[in-house]
Amino acid sequence: MELIRGLHNLRPRHRGCVATIGAFDGVHRGHQAVIRHLLDKAQAYGLPAVVMVFEPLPREYLAPLKAPARLMSFREKFRALQALGVDRLLRIRFTDELRHKSAQSFVDDVLVDGLGVRYVVLGDDFRFGADRQGDVDFIKAEGERYGYEAEPTPTFTWQGERVSSTRIRKALAQADFALAEQLLSRPYSISGKVVYGRQLGRTLGFPTANMELHRLRSPLSGVYVVSVSGAGLVNAPAVANVGTRPTVNDSIKANLEVHLLDRECNLYGKHIEVTFRHKLRDEAKFDSVEQLREQIGRDIDRARQWLAAN
Numbered sequence: 001m002e003l004i005r006g007l008h009n010l011r012p013r014h015r016g017c018v019a020t021i022g023a024f025d026g027v028h029r030g031h032q033a034v035i036r037h038l039l040d041k042a043q044a045y046g047l048p049a050v051v052m053v054f055e056p057l058p059r060e061y062l063a064p065l066k067a068p069a070r071l072m073s074f075r076e077k078f079r080a081l082q083a084l085g086v087d088r089l090l091r092i093r094f095t096d097e098l099r100h101k102s103a104q105s106f107v108d109d110v111l112v113d114g115l116g117v118r119y120v121v122l123g124d125d126f127r128f129g130a131d132r133q134g135d136v137d138f139i140k141a142e143g144e145r146y147g148y149e150a151e152p153t154p155t156f157t158w159q160g161e162r163v164s165s166t167r168i169r170k171a172l173a174q175a176d177f178a179l180a181e182q183l184l185s186r187p188y189s190i191s192g193k194v195v196y197g198r199q200l201g202r203t204l205g206f207p208t209a210n211m212e213l214h215r216l217r218s219p220l221s222g223v224y225v226v227s228v229s230g231a232g233l234v235n236a237p238a239v240a241n242v243g244t245r246p247t248v249n250d251s252i253k254a255n256l257e258v259h260l261l262d263r264e265c266n267l268y269g270k271h272i273e274v275t276f277r278h279k280l281r282d283e284a285k286f287d288s289v290e291q292l293r294e295q296i297g298r299d300i301d302r303a304r305q306w307l308a309a310n
Contacts (some may be wrong), residue, residue, distance in 0.1 A: 001082040004090045007114055014088070015116030018042040019050040022123055023057055023165070026071035027080035028184050030123070030156040030163040035084045037153045038121045045118055048087035052110075053077065054094040060216055061094045070215035071165055071172075076191055090115075103134025107142045120150040158183060172219045175279035190220075190256060191230070191273040206296050208241075208257040209267045211274070218242050218254040225278040225303045228258060231270035237261045239296075239303045240274055243283035261300065261307075278306050 004010060018041045024031050035051070042049035055074055059067040072080070074091070081089055092098065092110075101109075106129050111117045120139055128134040140150045156163045163183050171179040172188060180188045192211045209228075220242045227235040240258045258274055280299050286292045 001078070001086055002088045003078065004088060006091065006093055007110065010090075010114045014050075014114075017048045017050045017088070017115055017117060018045055018119040018121065019052060019090075019111070019115055019117050020121040021052040021128065022126060024051065024053055024077060024081065025057065025165045026168055026184060027077060027084070028071075028163055028165065028168060029158065032084065032185065033156040034121060034123055034153045035081070035086065037151075039085055041119045041121060042087070047118055049085070050088045050090055050115065051081055051086050052090045052092060054092050054098075056094055058094050058099070061099070064216055067216060068166065068169060069217035069219040071168060071188075071219055072190075073192065073214040075214070079191075100130050103129025103138055104142075105129075106134065107139065107146075111139075111142075111148070112146050117148045119148060122150065122152050124152040124155055126152070169219050172276075175222075175224075177276055177278070187275045187277075189273050189275040191271060192256075193271050194231075194267040194269065196268060206259045206293075206300070207264055208259045209272065211256045211258070211272070213242075213254055213256055218256075220276065221254070222282045223280045223299050224276050225280060225306050226258065227275045227277060228260060228272055229275070230272040231267050232265070233260075233272065235275075236263065237303070237307055238274075239280070239299055240276070241283065259296075259300070261303065278310070280306075 004014065018038060020034055020038045022031070022034070038049050038051070057067065057070070060070075078089060111120065120143065122136050122139065124136065126136060136150070136152045143150045161167065168180055168183050168188075171177075171183065177188060190211070190213065192214060194209045194211055196210070222242060224240045224242070226238050226240040228238050229235055238258050238260045240256060242256050243254055256274065258272075280302055284295075286295060
């Protein structure tokens with residue numbers, strides 16, 4: 001899959017495509033229905049399938065501390081869309097200029113002049129342009145003027161409710177990983193590169209692999225039973241903490257720390273995937289590092305018990 005980094009990198013060869021626009025956070029089953037629609041039309045037209053996304057997400061840009069937690073990083077989104085068979089991913093930087101761009105200008109500059117779209121696939125709730133003035137009906141009407149077609153993808157439901165990123169965040173907040181898996185069509189996981197931390201876990205006797213989340217907020221917080229794959233590991237059992245480490249850290253930035261059970265290996269600089277299976281407890285602040293050490297020991301014991309039963 002080709003990554004186009006910004007509108008300024010569009011070239012004449014990129015003109016002529018079937019395209020869709022959206023956040024695609026989580027690339028869940030609803031998004032997958034949109035992508036199937038996109039790929040079907042791309043095949044019918046004999047043209048590349050293009051997905052447009054914004055970075056940062058508009059709500060992150062407008063209200064960083066109030067924006068919903070991301071389900072996935074941009075790298076994870078890229079890999080998920082690539083796996084579905086998308087030909088090109090156009091990453092558009094969300095700025096004040098883009099924020100105030102009218103729906104008409106967006107259609108003119110991006111869809112028509114930039115991409116030369118022949119067909120536009122949309123989610124049925126898609127809105128765009130300054131003050132969210134553009135919608136599916138607007139894009140369809142402009143298509144009649146410019147000679148492209150546009151159709152929404154019907155809402156995808158599961159157990160009578162719409163599948164959405166919001167619904168998945170709620171399931172994760174409630175540690176309902178079975179429901180999250182149904183909505184995503186895969187177990188919920190976070191992947192990334194292991195970085196050097198403060199080595200506190202090793203000092204406490206529980207060495208951890210630390211991973212940056214590459215998002216403003218995490219949809220998870222607490223201590224979990226997880227499995228780890230990548231860097232030679234396949235579903236290795238582990239305990240993970242997602243949070244701000246309040247006992248030893250005053251930061252508001254969330255991190256992911258993973259302690260592998262019954263093994264120790266050097267993961268620094270390597271990419272791993274952490275799949276969440278069961279929540280053990282909420283994150284807590286302890287009065288001393290010694291109390292934290294004791295609690296980690298209890299967490300590991302409970303994790304072993306859960307793994308033995310499941």
